[in-house]
Amino acid sequence: MKRVIFHIDVNAAFLSWEAVYRLYHLGGKVDLRKIASAVGGDTALRHGIILAKSIPAKRYRIQTGEAIWEARRKCPGLVLVPPNYGLYERCSQALMEILRQYTPDVEPYSIDEAFLDMTEIGGLWGEPLQAAHRIRRRIREELGFTVNIGVAENKLLAKMASDFEKPDQVHTLWPQELEKKMWPLPVSDLFFVGRRTSRKLENMGIHTIGELALADPSILRSHLGKHGELIWNFANGRDVSLVEPEPPWQKGYGNSTTIPFDVTEASAARLVLLALSETVGMRLRRAQVRAETLSVGIKTFDFAYASHQMTLANATDITGEIHRYACRLFDELWDGRPIRHLSLHAGRITDQGRIRQQDLFDRTDYGKLEQLDAAIDQIRGRYGNDSVMRAAFIHIPVDHMLGGISREKRTADYSRIKVE
Numbered sequence: 157m158k159r160v161i162f163h164i165d166v167n168a169a170f171l172s173w174e175a176v177y178r179l180y181h182l183g184g185k186v187d188l189r190k191i192a193s194a195v196g197g198d199t200a201l202r203h204g205i206i207l208a209k210s211i212p213a214k215r216y217r218i219q220t221g222e223a224i225w226e227a228r229r230k231c232p233g234l235v236l237v238p239p240n241y242g243l244y245e246r247c248s249q250a251l252m253e254i255l256r257q258y259t260p261d262v263e264p265y266s267i268d269e270a271f272l273d274m275t276e277i278g279g280l281w282g283e284p285l286q287a288a289h290r291i292r293r294r295i296r297e298e299l300g301f302t303v304n305i306g307v308a309e310n311k312l313l314a315k316m317a318s319d320f321e322k323p324d325q326v327h328t329l330w331p332q333e334l335e336k337k338m339w340p341l342p343v344s345d346l347f348f349v350g351r352r353t354s355r356k357l358e359n360m361g362i363h364t365i366g367e368l369a370l371a372d373p374s375i376l377r378s379h380l381g382k383h384g385e386l387i388w389n390f391a392n393g394r395d396v397s398l399v400e401p402e403p404p405w406q407k408g409y410g411n412s413t414t415i416p417f418d419v420t421e422a423s424a425a426r427l428v429l430l431a432l433s434e435t436v437g438m439r440l441r442r443a444q445v446r447a448e449t450l451s452v453g454i455k456t457f458d459f460a461y462a463s464h465q466m467t468l469a470n471a472t473d474i475t476g477e478i479h480r481y482a483c484r485l486f487d488e489l490w491d492g493r494p495i496r497h498l499s500l501h502a503g504r505i506t507d508q509g510r511i512r513q514q515d516l517f518d519r520t521d522y523g524k525l526e527q528l529d530a531a532i533d534q535i536r537g538r539y540g541n542d543s544v545m546r547a548a549f550i551h552i553p554v555d556h557m558l559g560g561i562s563r564e565k566r567t568a569d570y571s572r573i574k575v576e
Contacts, residue, residue, distance in 0.1 A: 159310065161273055162284075168208050168211070171189065171237075174188060174195060176301050182575045184575045188235065192213040192235065193212075193236070194235075206224060224236065271311050284328070292324065304323065308330060310395040356379060409447065411500055415497065418457050420495075429483060429486060430548065431558035432558050447473070451464065452464055452489060454495055456494060457494040471506050541557050
């Protein structure tokens, strides 16, 4: 039986979801999708980058990830709206609920993308193209936003197909269509070919996906290692990965934050690390796992980045212990330059029992610390994260729980926003 895989990709997701919410819930008259507009962070908090842009904005060569000032230089009339991740999560959940009505084999790939394995039950909804158009129309009619759907025999080709002409389209990419539809594309368009790899390939005289597909894999391997062999297979349409409805085992838990001001005092940096430790520790405990390694990363005011890692004597999920080791790593790493960004990552995740190697010189009661964290998690779970706060964070401009999606991005205050 020929495999049939769909890749669903929301068109300009963040912007589309904001546009639909304004039109249908706030009485807006202007469709953000039809004007030069973008979703962007708060420049005052140094989150000033473009997160999503409309198709008209794309005509000004505005790119996701570029600075807001640069985007406005390209398009002075650009309409900029703040991010609202709470809204995005609700829209994503509504999308996934519809998709699961067509097949139980749905793999959320990101907040606005998903793979569907339609092989076994696709016949219930007609031929692949018919089923894809059925899903596309239902999403547009019930949720108000549009998607592209790629239809192929594996995940790679389905994802490539969904990137063809947008918006609100269905495209196929079967093996017999590779030469016509995919091979003429620039090699940078191939999945897993980033800027660095693209430059290396172009230096080798490989400019299109077709040229990569016809290249000698041994030469690619000699220049790019195993990655060269992988992208050669991708260029030839080969992919054996399966649609996985259950999320894979998480290999690490990390959080980072861009600080609104340059940190020049070690005491302030340690408070930021404490806030990151709070969220990392909470996530570890929620997943019922512990970490055996810890790393701290520092980005200075001039965007130079450095990191330092250590293996812990005992795997842990205790906030206080994580913070203690994070401060040790920070002290060993920091050279005194003003800090713009801090990150904390817990790795080598284990779900084994809580066996702790005893230390004659360590009198810490880790059992009590575990009970304390459990009690705080329970209170925060019931009354919100702000129901319990360490006294160190009172009257200072640092959120007591940092990392992930920042507080100001989780919702938008529409009472302060002019919705046209």
